[in-house]
Amino acid sequence: MTSRIRFAVSPMVASLVIAVAISASAQSGDGPFSVGSAKAARGQKATGTIEVPAGVDAALIIPVVVAHGAHPGPVLALVAGAHGTEYSSIIALERVIERLDPAALSGTVIVVPLVNPRSFEQKIAHVNPIDNKSMNRFYPGRMDGTQTERASYLMTKEVVERADHLIDLHGGDLDESLLPYSYWTVSGNAPQDAISRQMLLAFGVSPIIISADRPKDPAASRYLENTATTRGKPSITVEAGHAGTTETDDIELLANGCFNVMRFLKMLPGEVRPVENPVWVEAIQSVTSDQTGIFYPLVRRGTYVSQGMKIGYVTDYTNRTILEARAPVAGIVMFIRAVPSMTKGETIANIGMVAKQAPN
């Protein structure tokens, strides 16, 4: 059987893809394309920075690369490192920068490989240590806020608003043993959602979580990808990597996925081989700990568990079990805590409930 998209592309959607490409080419014209201090002429790749000025706290410099294709086409933004210790996603974008050939490109690629340098440098998971905020929860940001909020504001202005599509890359953080998976945000705009779904199938990371409860208000978008989605730009989020590792499989999965989406968007020549039988996850159930102690997992990421199955336990440092964690529903272990440190209120695991059928 040939690799055909499982969901047929309607003529309306196909023409919309072309319309997106045409509007983008009109937007970028024949002149150079600048993001922050990175300014690339047609057929060139340029490196620069997005400078977040000091405010109530310190300034921040975010690296950026622009590959401005020799031929007109859509603008695709690739972003990683909002969580600076999700290493595979950051390294994947260095591989993308290495392999991007603007001479062969139709359109423009904006690459922001590390939004949160202080997290990376200090090896602090989940947040920007300057203001203790997640750099994927304060979009669209504001200039009178803390560093995370100012950076989010400039990412919205410099990257999201300049792009036609955005891919936000993540992975399991230092304490997360996470399965590669992706998110399909349902905006309610059917033609837009059809394109983002095809971007996901082209990217090729399954399971795909159906994310129907993201904010619909662009002024309160919270997440980076949702900032693009609520501004009418078909966009996706993909995760691969886990617990501080930099495995080639995870890095290549993300890097190759970005190029597959470029082929789907006709920014590069070549055949798109969309994933044929994705697993759709319709809901996530989190298991949290109401105890502090040593966590012992009994299942791995990717394990299929039945409802009520014991997935791990917590002891009090003297080998007395104080918590038995059980799966609240049947489903896939999307991630499970990768380290023994367990603090009351932390997530033990996320269980993905598999959809009975593919979404419409």
Ligand SMILES: [Zn+2]
């Ligand atoms: Zn993340």
